Structure formats: structure tokens, C-alpha cells
Amino acid sequence: MSPAVKEVNLEAVAASYREAAGKVKRRVVVCAGTGCMAGGSLKLVEVLKKAVAEAGLDLTVALEPEAGVKDLHLSKSGCQGFCQMGPLLSIEPDGILYCKVHAEDAEEVVRATLVEGRVVDRLLYVNPTNGTRCRGIGDIPFYTRQQRTVLKACGTVDPEDVREYIALGGYAAARKAILEMSPEAVCKEMLDSGLRGRGGGGFPTGRKWDITRKQPDGKKFVICNGDEGDPGAFMDRSVMEGNPHAVIEGMLIAARAIGADEGYVYVRAEYPLAVQRVRKAVKDAEAMGLLGDGLFGSAFSFRLNVMEGAGAFVCGEETALISSIEGRRGMPNPKPPFPAQSGLWGRPTVINNVETLATVPSIIHLGAAAFREVGTEKSPGTKTFALTGHVANTGLIEVPFGTPLRHIVFDVGGGVTGKDGRPTGECFKAVQIGGPSGGCLTQDHLDLPLDFENLQGIGAMVGSGGLVVMNQDTCMVQVAKFFMHFTQNESCGKCVPCREGTKQMLALLDDITEGRATPETLTLLEDLARNVKIGSLCGLGKTAPNPVLSTLKYFREEYEAHVLRKVCPSRQCKALLTPEIDPSICKGCTLCARKCPVGAIEGTRKQPHRILADKCIRCGACAAACKFEAIKGI
């Protein structure tokens, strides 16, 4: 047993933070998630500081108990979820949320709200359905129709201040697990809670931990899988950026449960801010005595390493991720043995997803029964979804398992948007769930309660939780091709069914969208999809055909239109379009003929022009140039 480096007194830290916070009259929180930062939120913070100083207000950016009463505490939060309306700025206790706040608005916010106590109406969110202005998150349907538990602290706490996390009860669950609970008891609590892995498969977390716990004593590892690679999913990024200490605390509890003394957080390289915040959180936790030897005065030790991924999607697969940490090509290995038996360096290893680990502290804190109060019997708790695509409110949302799709798309999401980006009533076509491993949900599934079983039953999966809403102008064959292109690119090449199968499937899809397909193409595509699914080594290959199979199942007539009639019903496949000039509209201005890169348009000035079908490359330049909309069919 190593001597305790420093024994942390959580209550004292919390009390001193609360004392300091109590001396602040107002708190201004600027969202510093990736989305809002792209919109200039960091510049906004700097300009705000200047404006506050000019207004003569007393400002603090770091709460210290020994400091006196302050007018204002300015802090940065992680992602607040409503990325589309960013940069976001909230003011407490006034309960105000300002949207799309830019540096030039800072002066007015300070003068009107912070000095005079007035609300700046033009910065409030306008509900697009009835045109009313919403003062704060309590009035905005996007927020009120969610149930944010994992994401709650993201967007309020300062992710770079460990004291604030502790003041909200942080690390108390880890202390409870370490001092008051046996490893068996921790595993049992997790089993009772019914928590299932949020990374895609939905394997019960408690069972995974219990299997690892029962392995012979010795070195064991906990790994946090933050290699969120699914295009269209960003909840793990938000949690790592917005509340990294919850992830660390979850890992501490996992380590206690299985008897591990070392862990890795594997963060995707494309998320530089998440890497930076997690690294800082680990450093702060070490300095506080929350990571290291002899934690909370016990014999329990835990060290944490942060590793940055290097841009390989397949590393999200657990055995591939382990290879990557070991310094090798990130290729998957056959299971069994499972990582629980033989993982990193051949030692028993638990690998959990970011969101799963961030959920763990509240289960230990409030108990399994409280966790089961929301969600469904087999899928308890809440799930975060990244809601994107043709939907009015894009962003990160959290709803209980079992919530129908209709509620997510129309109530939280505010409805489907048409070509012009505005919500319209009638243009819902499909929702793609679970990224390249998932499938499509159609009009018929709008009332299906979303949980692991129901989604599996219709050939889709929760996956990482990407929800991409698509309107009537989307070609489903193109969607399938997009995902096939992605998985084909990311296939590591180790096993033949995935390496060659995905390539051939992509070639068949190319044939379909480019007008070379025959009825046999569809049969071949389906056969091949089934074989790739059965024959591949790891999850990537096993699920890669899902988007194809699911679109074939629900949008077969669209495939058939491409194959049999050589028509793309949503007019997205350019090779199947036949542009024509309507002679009754054409004024003979010659603009199209001049724009055409291949000289496929002929005609004399002031006479209707004509497109030569055999020369035309269907680039659409003519239609884009025509001022009279005389060119149809492209």
C-alpha cells in the first residue's frame, strides 16, 4: 500500500466554492462548446470582460472564498446542445438565455441587462411555430421537451473548474464506491440499474464489470472509449468537453468494481478541445488527490492516461482500440477472448463508452431504483441523441428511452425543414439512426418507442445515437451509398468479407445511381450484404450492410425506379437526369450555351435553345445560370 498523497475533503471544497458563489450577484455563462466557439464565443468573452470593466462592474472569472462580494461571475461552459442558435449566453439568476450573441452585442447586454436589469428582446429565441420570444430555457420547446440528466451539467458547470463539479456533489459517488461499497456491491448496483452500453451494442454494463471482476487478481485496466467516429454523432464530444469530471468519476467507480489501478481515456483526434479539457481535468483531479495513490485515505489507487486517437474509425471497436493503445495498427481481433478476459497487454480490461461512464456516478449516488424510474423496462434511463439534418432545431438532445420518434422530430426538433431551410408540414421522408451501422426509420415508425429492442426488431440500432432527419428531396440510394462509401473507406482490410465486400457493394450502388444496373444488381447487392454481415470479423463489417439492407427494405420502390426506369425520384442522381429546355419559356439569351462546359447547348440568339443529350454531362451549370427557369429536369 502506498501512502496517501493527499486526502481530499469533498465537503470542504464544496462549502468553500458555494461560499464564494454566494457572494456573486449574477452569473453569466457563455457556451464554449465546439459549435459556439466556431461562432466566436471566446471573442465574445473577451469583449464582455472589457465592456463589464467599462461599465464599472466588479467582475470575477475564478471564484475564491476569500474575495469579497462581486457583481458578476463570468464563466465558460461546455456544449449547451442548441448549437444552431450559438453562441449562447445565459444569465442567472435572471433565467435569461440569449442566442446568436456576437462580440458586437456585448456592450448592449452589459448595459441593458447587467446594469439596468432589462431583457434585450432581439437576442431572445423566437419560437418559429408561434413567433413568441422565449426568455430562457424554461420557455424554449427544444429544452422543455427533453429530459436532460447526463447532459444537464454540460452547459452549466465550468468544465475547467473541478471545484464546481465537487460543489454539485461530484466525486461523492466515487468516494462511496471506494469506502463504503465492496466491488461485488458496485457490480450488483450496476446490474440492478439495468444500465446498457451507450456506444451502440447495448451490452449490460454491470455484467461486463462483473465478468472482469471475477478474473484472477493482478493488473487490470479501465478504458474510456471516446473514439466517437460515427458521422453525425457528437454526444461523447460534448460530454468530454462539457463535463469531463463525470467521465473520470465513472472510470474511478469502474476501477473500484473490477480492481483496476490504471486507465486510459482514448479520445478521437478530430476533437482537439475534448482532448484539451480531458487532459486538464485529469491534471486537476490529480492535484486534488482524486486520482493517484491511496484515494480518500483507502488503499485504492488509480492512475489515468489520456491518449489521442489518430483518425481510424475502426478504433471505436474495442479490440482495435486496444491494439491502438499498444502502439500497433488499430485492427480488431476475433472474440473470444473478450477484453474482459484478455484485453490491454493481455490483462482483463473494461471498455466503456463516454456517455455510459458519465451516467455511472448518478446510479451509485441515487441508487439503481431511481435510475430505473425513467426509460423502459429493458432500456432504463435516458439517451442522448445528436439531432441533425433537415430539422428546424439541430443540436444535442436527451430523452428517456421509449420516447417516440415523432416527439423527437416534431416536438423537440421543431419539425422537418424543406429546401429553403424553413419548417414545412409535409416533407418528412426518413430518419437515419445509428450512423453507418444503423438503419432507416420511416413515416410508419414515427410512433415507435425508441429503445434497443424495438430498433433491433426493425433492422436499425441505437448505435451511437446519431439521428439524421431527411426530407422528401433526399435520395435513399444516395444515403445508402454515402454510408457504404464511408465504411468501405474505413474498413481496416484485415478480413476479406469486409474489405472486398464493402468495395463490391459500393460498386453495385454506383451502378444503380449511374444507370448501369440491371434487376440482377439488386439481388446481387442483397446477397452480398447478407454475406458481409455474417462473414465479417468485427462490428464494423457486421453492421456495414445495415444502411443498404434497411433502405432496400423500406424504400425498395426507389431502388427499382433507379434500376428499371432509370429515374431518380428525388432528382439527386445526376446521371439519371435528362435536362431539357422548355421552348415556351426560353428567350434565347444564350447564357446557358456560354456556361455549358462541354458545348452541349445549341441555338441561335433570340430563338429557343436545345440541349444535345449525347454531349450533356448533366452538371447542372445551365440550370443554375438560366434566369427564366426554362431548364427542366435537373
Place this chain on the structure above:
Amino acid sequence: MCRTEVKSHQAARHSADNSPQAARHFKAVIRILDEFHRDRSKLVPILQAVQEEYRYLPEEVMAFIASSLRISPARVFGVATFYGHFALEPKGKYVIRVCDGTACHVKGSGAIADELRRHLGLNGKQKTTADMLFTLETVSCLGACGLAPVVVINDDVHGQMDVDGAVAMAKQIANKESM
């Protein structure tokens, strides 16, 4: 394989060579290797740090790493070519990354990438302009889906982008650089 071996010998000669030029060339990689205690399991972070320093992975530097870690150059090459993050060729001063994640894709990122390629005069598999000013890449998802479509230039994220806006940014940079 053969080529790698030859290069490895060259690198060994190069590193044995005491010329100031060679010393300068390998100084940074030696510092990085020391930082990671020449631990071969840290190969990925070592290559990341090296790429940060050199902006890509020069072949002779990879061979140098291999001999320093006492692993085969093939293994270093294998790792370097496996991960999308590693570049074996020098990149331009401005790296433009067009996100082609699902959300960006359905909102028209393909057209942005195509137009940028045309504007920058990139042909076939060419990614970097001849003047080494721009490198154009597509990435699978930057996780900023709420801002789709997204274009990142070096570390600056530009959300809700369109074809004209992306080309205008490229023009602006080119103008600034030519002054």
C-alpha cells in the same frame, strides 16, 4: 519493403553522420523520443508529436524512429499508413478540411468540396496546390453537426458554410498571402 530498408540504411548513415545539418534534422525527433522514454508502445503518440513538429512524417525520420525503438521500419510504416491522421507528404500552409459527415453531407458538403477543388485547381488525387499554400481534405465528421455544413481551415471552424462562402475564404487567404 526494399525501399524502406534502403531508406533505413540511409537514415542510419544520416544519423551517424555528424554534419550539423543532420544533427539539426534529427534534433527534434530525438527530443520527442526521449520524452516518451523510447517506449515502443507509445509509437502512435510519438508519431503524432513528430508530425506536429515536422508537419508530416518524413521517411528518413520514420526510419530513425524505428531504429531508435528497435522495431522494424515496416512496423512504423504500417502504423503511419494505417491512421488517417498521419501524412506522408508535406501539407500546404493552409489545410482546408471539408466535413463530409452525414449531417454535412445531406446539407450539401459535397458541392463545397467539388467547388473548392475546382477553384484551387486540384486534379485527380492531388490534395495540395503546387505552391504549397493549400491542402484540401475531406473528413468524415468533426462533431459540429449542429453547424452543418462545416469547413475547417487550420484550426478555425466555419459553420453553416456554402459554396460561395468557402471559395471566398480561399480567395481571401490567397490574397493575403500574395501581399
